[in-house]
Amino acid sequence: MSLRDLQERYLPSLEAELQAVAQAPQQQHAELFGILRYHLGWVDSTLKPSPAESGKRVRPMLCLLACEGCGGDWQKALPAAAAVELLHNFSLIHDDIEDGDRTRRGRPTVWAVWGEARGINAGDAMFGLAHLALLRLRGRGVEDGKVLAALDLLIESELALTGGQHLDIGFEDRGDVTADDYLAMIEGKTAALVSCACKLGAVVAAANADRQARLASFGRHLGIAFQMRDDILGVWGDPEKTGKPSGADLARRKKSLLVLHGAENNSELRGLLAQDALSEEEIDTATRLLEQVGSRRYVEELEREHHTRALASLEKASLQGPAGEALKELAQGLLGRCR
C-alpha cells in the first residue's frame, strides 16, 4: 500500500474526527465555531459549506503513519492526529495576526475577515479544541496514563512553539541575528510540533521508549529540513507551485537562514538586506549574490544533513509494513517539493 493509498484510508476519518471536535456545544457559539470551521477550510466567510484548500494535513498523517508503523491501530490515534492539526492551526491563526498577513491558502485570513479581536479569540478557542481533541483518546480505549503522557507531549510542544515564535518576532527588530539564533527559533516554531506528531503516534501504539525517541528525532530533523526547503523556495521557488511570487521572502525582508547567512558573509548583501524595501532589480541582485556567496549551498547542505538524519532515525525505529514505507515516502516528498 502506497502513501497515497494510506492517505485515502486515513484522511476521511481524520476530517470526521476534526469535524466532531469543532462542533459548537451550544447554538450561541455557532459564529465562533464557524470562524474555526472557516479556517479549517470547510465553510466560506458567510459560514456556508464550501470546501476550500484545507492544508496538507501533513502533521496528522505523520502521527497516524507512525502509529500504524509501530504496530498500533491508526484509528486509535485519530484524536492525537486531530489535536496536532488543531494546534498547528491555532498557531497559524495567531501568526497571521502577529505578522499582519491577510491571505492564506488563497483566502483572506481569519483576522482579515473578522478583525483582530475576534481573530485572537478564535485562535484561543482552537487552542482549547486541540486539548479537547486529545482527551478523546480515552474514548478509543487508550489508558489514562498514556493519555496524560500524550498531553505532556502536546503541552511541551505548545510551549516550544510559543518560545520559537517569540524569538521570531524579536528577529524583526534585530540587526544581529545569527544563523544559530535562527536554528534555535525553528527548533521551537517548526520542529517541535512535527516531532510531537510522530512521537504521539508511537505513544498511542504503546511503542517502547527507544522507538518513541527515534520517531521524535525523525520528526525533529524532518521539521528542520522542511523549514530549510521552505527558505529556499521563498527565494527560488516556482511561483506556480508555491503560490508566492519568486523572491517573496526577499521582498518581505524575512530573516530566513539564507538571508542571515548571506548578510553574515557579504557586505553588499548586508547593505541590500538592511534596506527598508527592495526594487525588483535589487531582489534579482540579492538572489544572485545569495547563490554566489554560497548561502544557497549552505542551506541546501544543512537541509540534506537533517534529511539524512531524519531518515537514519526512521530506519533505526524499524517500523513495520507499508506505513513505515509510506513515512519514508512522505518525508522524501516534503523535501523534494518544487525542486
Next chain:
Amino acid sequence: MSLRDLQERYLPSLEAELQAVAQAPQQQHAELFGILRYHLGWVDSTLKPSPAESGKRVRPMLCLLACEGCGGDWQKALPAAAAVELLHNFSLIHDDIEDGDRTRRGRPTVWAVWGEARGINAGDAMFGLAHLALLRLRGRGVEDGKVLAALDLLIESELALTGGQHLDIGFEDRGDVTADDYLAMIEGKTAALVSCACKLGAVVAAANADRQARLASFGRHLGIAFQMRDDILGVWGDPEKTGKPSGADLARRKKSLLVLHGAENNSELRGLLAQDALSEEEIDTATRLLEQVGSRRYVEELEREHHTRALASLEKASLQGPAGEALKELAQGLLGRCR
C-alpha cells in the same frame, strides 16, 4: 480560623507553585517567561524583581478553600489553583489587546510594553502553562483518572471563556444587545472559570458528584453576582477604591447590564448611550437616569438573587470546618465591595 488566616496559610504556597510553573525551561526563553512574570506581578518591565499588585488571587483561593472544605488536603489542590489563576491571567493578557486597554493594576499592560505580536504570543504561552500547572496534580498523588477529569473541567471552562469573549466583542458593533444576551455572555466570560475553580477543589478532594455540582453552582452564581457588582461599581463605584474614575463604564460606553437595561427602558438614555462620546454633564444625566428608570435596582436585585443562590448552594454542599466558613466570608466580601 478566619478567611484572613487561611489566606496567610495558602497564598505563599500558591505563589511558590505559580513561580515553579512560570520558569523558563531554557535560557533562550527567559524573555518570554519574563513577560509572563511581569504580568503575574513579580518583575518590572525591565524584568527586575519588583513586587507589584498581582491581583487578588480570588479564583485559586476559592479552589483551595473548596478542597479543604470538602475534607481534602488543600496542598494537593495547589496545581489546580495555579492552573485556574494562569488561565485567568491568559485571558487578561488577550482581553487587554482585544479591548485596546493600556493599563491594568496600575501598570502598562503586556502589549503596551512589548507590542501586540509578543503580547498575543505571551498570552498563548500563559495558556499552555495553565495546562502544565494542572498536570502537576500527578506529582501530588492525585490519581490519573482524576487528573483527566480536572483537565476536562479546565478545557470546558476555556471554551466557555472564549465563547463569552466572542459574544462580548460582538456587542460593541451591535445596537440590539438584550439583557439576556448579556447574561449569556457573562456565563462564559466570568461565571465559567469561577465555577471551575470551585469544582476543581471538590474534584481533588474526591468529593461526591452532588457536592461537586453544589460547588460548581456556588461558583457560577458567585461569578454572575460578582459581575453585576462590577457593573454597579463601573458607574457608582468610589474612584478611590475601584481605581477607575466614577462613571468610567459610561465614558467607555461599555455595554454593561445596567446600560442595556437603561437603554431598553428609556428613550433619553437610549439616545445618550448611542452617542459616540459623552460629556461629563451627559455622564451625570445618564447616571441619574439609570437610577430613576430602575436600572440600578434591576441589576442590584439580580445581584442579590444570584448571591442568595450562591450561598444556598454553598449551604447545601455542607462543607466542613473553617474553610467552609471562610468560603462564605470570601463570597460576602466580594459582593460587599465598596458599597
